[in-house]
Amino acid sequence: MASYDEDVSQNSFFLALQRRRPDLYCQAIQLNAVVLVPCQASLHSFSLSSCHFESYILQPNESSNTHFLSLNGKEVMVINNAVALAGTHQSSQPVRVLFEETFYTEQGGSFNVVCIASPLESTGHGVSRKLPPSRPRASIRSQPVLQNLEECCDFLWGTGTTRATRLEVDKRMAVFINSFRQLQNQSLWNCMDAVSAFYRKCLQIVLKDAHMKCLSKQEATMKLIRQAVEMYVLTAVYEHVFKVVGAIEANEDAAFNKRTRSLQDLTLRDLGITSDFSINIPRAKRELGTLNDHSTPREKQLCLRTVLHIVLQSPRHRANVQNATTDDLLPVLIYLVVKTEVPNWMANLSYMKNFQFSGESKDELDFCLTSLEASVEHVRAGIINPQVFEEVLHVVRPSFDSLCDHPAPSSIQLLYGHIAHGRVEEARMLLSSGEAIEDIQTSLCHPLCSCDSCERLVSGRFNDPSVVTPFSRDERGYTNLHIAAQFGQVGIVEMLIELGAIVNACDYNGGTPLHLACLRGHQDVSLLLLDFGANPSVEDMNGNTPLHLACQGGHEGCVKALTYCDKQHRINSGNERGDTPLHLASRWGYEAIVAVLLQNGADANFENRAGHTALACALNERVVEVMQHTVCLSNCSLTTDKDFEHQSDVATIDYSPTGSSRCSSCTSCTSVVLKDAPNSDEDDEKHHVVDKLLTAVADGDMPMVRFLLGWDEDDDDDDEPQEERAEDEERKRAGNCRKAEILCHPLCQCSACQPFQNNALLSPLGLSVNTKDQAGFGPLHVAVRHGHCELVALLLRRGARLQELTLGGATPTHLACEHGHEEVLKLLLAHGVKVNKQDCHGNTPLHLACAGGNTPIVEQLLKNGASMSMVNHKGNVPLHEATHSGNSATVNLLLTAGATTHYRNYLQLTAAESTQNEDVLAVLRKATVPCYDCELEGKSQQNSVVLENDVRMHVVDEDDFSVVTVSAASVMFDRQAVTSAVNGFTRDDSVNQVPVGHAKYGGRNANVISRNHQSNEVILTVDKRHKRIEGFGG
Amino acid sequence: MAGGQGTGRSFSFKVVLLGEGCVGKTSVVLRYCENKFNERHITTLQASFLTKKLNIGGKRVNLAIWDTAGQERFHALGPIYYRDSNGAILVYDITDEDSFQKVKNWVKELRKMLGNEICLCIVGNKTDLEADRHVSVQEAEEYAESVGAQHFHTSAKLDRGIEEVFLDLCKRMLEVAQVESSRADGTSRHGTARRGVQIVDDEPQGQGGSGGCCS
C-alpha cells in the first residue's frame, strides 16, 4: 500500500514488447521467464523503437538467486532489491525494483513481471540519463502514506484545492459535532451510521472540487483522497466518538483490565517467547503505550504496525526472523497486551474495527489489527497461567519415602504445593515434621552420640532443608501465609495463624499476605487476615497498600473488605507514582470500585506525581460520571451530615408490613454496599425467586419454603428419630458445614465460593439455604427476624450458616436480639453462635438487646459470655444503651453482672450522665458506691450525683511505674474534676507519664482506661467485674 | 494509464491458511511467496502476512495470504483470522489421518460462519512422503467434492503443486467476486460492506441507495 503500483498491462513498454516482439513475448511465456518492465513514468523519453527487448527477459536460473542470463546473453545481477547489468560497462547503475507481479495467460502459461524504476541501459538515444535526477524519481516515488493529520491536510488542501472547499467541509464539521453531541441514543450503530454518513458527505464535497476530481480519476489517488478525508473528519470528531465507544465498552474493558492486572507475573518464558524477540519488547511496549495518543483508526493501526515491525526486527540475527510466523508473533503480542498500560483495549479495538470507512480490509494494517484482536481475545479467554503458579500447583503429592530418597521437590515446595491446593492436613503434617525431630532427639543415647543406631536416626536430619516451619520463606521471601493468601486458601490461613504464623510478615518486595490476598482478589482471606490484625496500611516497595492492589486488580470484594474493616485506613495514600487507590480504580475503569472509594472518603482532588487527579486519569465516561456525581453529592451533604450514623445513607429494607425500621442492624448501609450494575434479565429473574423465598420465610410458610428449596418433608422429619437417618443427615450436614468453612469465610460472597455453595445445596430453582438477596439477607436472617422458631430449626438443620452477615453486618443473632425473639436466640445459642460480633454500627447483640430493654435476652447473652465492654460507633457500651432504653431492670441486670458505670461515650457522657430517668439513675447510683478502701478526703457523699464529687488525685512515681492514688467520694469521676486534679498536682506532661495499665488506685491495681493528651484528661477505672461475674455463674 | 478502463480493475483477496500444527502451512506459503528472483523482497511481517500480485488474464489480483498459528493453544482464535476472507486453504498432512479430520472440522466451521462466499481449497501436503500415506486419495477427493472444494496435492519440500493451488483459488475467487460485484452494481463492497457500513462509489455523484446495506 505504501509502495509503488501500476497496471503493467497498460505500461507502454510492456505493450510495445507484445506488439513489436511477439516472438520474445511467447518465448518468455514458454520459459516461465522474468520480464523486467521499466515503470511508466520513466518511459516518456525512452525510445521504445531502439530498445533491446531481449535484455529485459531473464531466463530462470535454478542454481542462483542473484545471477540471471538475459535472452541476449547478458548477465544480470539482482542485489539488494536492485537490478544491474553485470560486467560490461561501469556506467550501468543498479535500478531499483518496484514490485513484482505474476502473469497468467488465458492459455495457462505464466511469467513474472518485475517492475523497475527505470530502463536498464541508457544506450544511444536514451536521454533519461541527462534528465535532472529529481524528475523521474519524484514521479516514481511511492504514494504518500498519510501517516498523520498534517500529511492529510497537505494532501487535501495543499495544492490546487480551492479555499471554499475546505471552508465548506469545516463548516459542516462544526454543525456535525454539535448535532453528534446531542445524539440521544448513542449506540455503537447509531454512532457509526452518523459518522459514516458525515464522512460520505465530506468526501462528496471534496470531490466536487475540480482539482480533486481530476486526482480521483486514478484508482490509487482516489484511495488516498478517501483516506485523507477520513482522517481529517475523524480527527475532528475523535474526542466525541471515542468517548461514546469508551462508554459502550466500559464493562468489557474493566473486566479485561482485571484479567490483565492478574497476569502481571507473566514472564516471557510462560509464553515461550525466545530471546530473538524479547530484545525488542521494551521498545515495542513503549510504542504500543502511545496507542491512546493517536486519534484516527488509521493512525492507531499504523502505530500497531510499527509495533509489529519492531517486534519482528532482529538487527543481529536476520536469519532467525526469516521464519517469524504467526506462532512467534502472537505470544509477543499477548505479552505486550498484558504488560502495556493501555486501560482501554476493548474501546480501541472496537473503534479501529468500526470507524474505518475508506480502508481496504485486506491490507497489512488489517492484519496488524487482527493480530492485536487475536491477542486480546487470547488473554480474555483466560487460559494463560503464569508459571509461578503452575510450579507451585504442579508439585507432586508427597509420599514420605520419596521425601527421603529424592530431594527433588524441596519440602518447602511440597508444603507450598499443599498450601496452594488447600490440603490442610498434609500441610499441617509437613509443618509438624519439625517437631518429630525433637522426638528423635530424645530417643538418642546422648544428644551428641554417634553410635551406629543413633547415626541412622539422625543422619541428614539436622541440617535437613526439608524441615519447614510456619516461618519458612522461599526465594521471594514468601512465607507460608503469603502462599495461602495468594491462593485464597482460607482454611490454611486459619491453620497457619493458629500455628503462630506472622500476619504482617513482609516478603522481599515488602508485601504482606494481605497484599497478596488483595492482589488476587480473595475477599475471604482478606477479611480473615484483617480479623487477625493484618495491618492494611503497610506499603510495599512500590508504595502500594493492599488497597492499591485491590483497586488495581479490580477486586471490588477486597476493596469493600478493606474499607469496611478499617475505617481509619489511609484511603488517600499515594504510591511511588503518587497514585491513590482512586487513581488506579479510575484509570483501569472499575466503576463500582470508584464509587465505593468515594463513599468511603476517597478524595478525588489528589494529584499524582504527574499532576493528574483521579478524574483526569479516567479514560472512560462511565467512571467520569460516577465521580462527578459522587463529588457533587458529597458537597451537598457535607454540611448537614455530621452524625455518627449518617442517617441519610441508611436505607431500610423490610419484608413484611410488621417489620420495624427503627433498628440499625437490619438496614443496608449504602456506604458499605453499592447498588449492583444494571441487571440483566437473568439477574432480575434470580432476584424475583429470592424475594419469593424470603417472603415465604417471613410468613413462616414452611411448605412453601420447603418447596422453593426443593426439600422433601420426610427427609428431615425429626418427629420419628430414625437413628440411621439422623446420623446420615448429621454427616451430610457436617460435611456441608466443613466444606463451607474451608471455602467460605462467613462474609464471603466471592465468585469462587458462590458456585460451590450453590452446587452443594442447590435447589431446582437455583436457591440454596444460604442464598441472599441484595441486602445480604438469607432465609435464616428473615426467619430469625420474624421469630419463626421451627423454621429457624429447619434451616439450621439444613446447613444455614450461623454467622452469615447481612450487608449491614448483622448476624442472625443480632436480629434475634434486636427483635426480641428469646426462643430463637436460645436455639442459636445452642448451636454455638459467637455472641460478640459487631455489625457495621459496632453494635453487638448485647447492645441491641439492651437498647430494646429486653431483660430476658440480655440475661441469655450474659450467660453465654457476651462482653459488656464492647464499644459501638457512638462509643456506647451496652450499659449506655440499656440506660437509654429506660428499663431499670435491664440496667440493674447489667450492673449485677458487673458492668462498670464510668465508661464515657464519644459525647463524653457516662451512662448516668446521659439519662434523666429517675428509676434508672437510682439503680446506677447504687452501683457507683465505692467498695474499696479508699482514702476518703472531705465529705463522703454516697448518695449524691457524680458531678458534684470532690476528686483528689495524687501521682507518685514509684520505681518504673506511676502510682495514681485517687481520693474521692465516688469512683465515678467527673471529667473536669479529674483534669483539674491532674493539672493542679503534676503539671502538663506528667499525665503522659502514667503508663496505661500500670496504675494503682486506692491501694489496688487500677487501669488507666483512657488518656487524652490534648485535654490532659485521665480516666481511671478499677476493674471490679471479675469477682462479680464469677458470682453470677456465667 | 487510467485505472477505470475495462481490464484495469483490480481485486483484493484475503486467503487464510488453516490446518493442524505441523502439516506444513507455513512451509507452503513461504514456498509460494519465496522469491527466486529477489531474496530481500519479503515484507517485515514475514511468514505471517504475505502479499502477492497476480495478473490473471488481464485481471489484477492483490493476494494477501494470512498464515495462522498452528499451536493448539491458539486454536480458538481461528474465527478472528478467517473472517472477511475470500478464500481458505485447508492443509493436511497425507501421512496423518488426524490432520485430515481437522480439515473436515475447519470446513464445517467455515461453511457455518462464512457460508458459500468463501472458496475452499483442500491441500494434502508432503506428497514426497507418499510411502507413508495414511489418507486415501479417493476419500480426500470425494470429500472435497462433496463440500464444494478443490483438492490438491503438494509438497512444500520439493516445491510441487503449490502454485496451482493459489492460481486455482484465485480464479475461483475472481468468479465469485465478479458475480458479487455485478449483483452489487459494480461497486467494490466486499470487506467493509460486511461490517454494515456502506462505502462510497468511485463516482460519488451517482449517489444511489444510501441506507445501510448489511442485513
Ligand SMILES: Nc1nc2c(ncn2[C@@H]2O[C@H](COP(=O)(O)OP(=O)(O)OP(=O)(O)O)[C@@H](O)[C@H]2O)c(=O)[nH]1
Ligand atoms: N517431507 C515434507 N515435510 C514438510 C513438507 N512441508 C512441511 N514439512 C515439514 O513439516 C514441519 C512443519 O512445517 P510448518 O510449515 O512449520 O507447518 P505449519 O503447519 O506451519 O505448523 P504450525 O505453524 O505449527 O501450524 C516442518 O518440519 C517442515 O519441514 C513437505 O511437503 N514434505
Ligand SMILES: [Mg+2]
Ligand atoms: Mg506455521
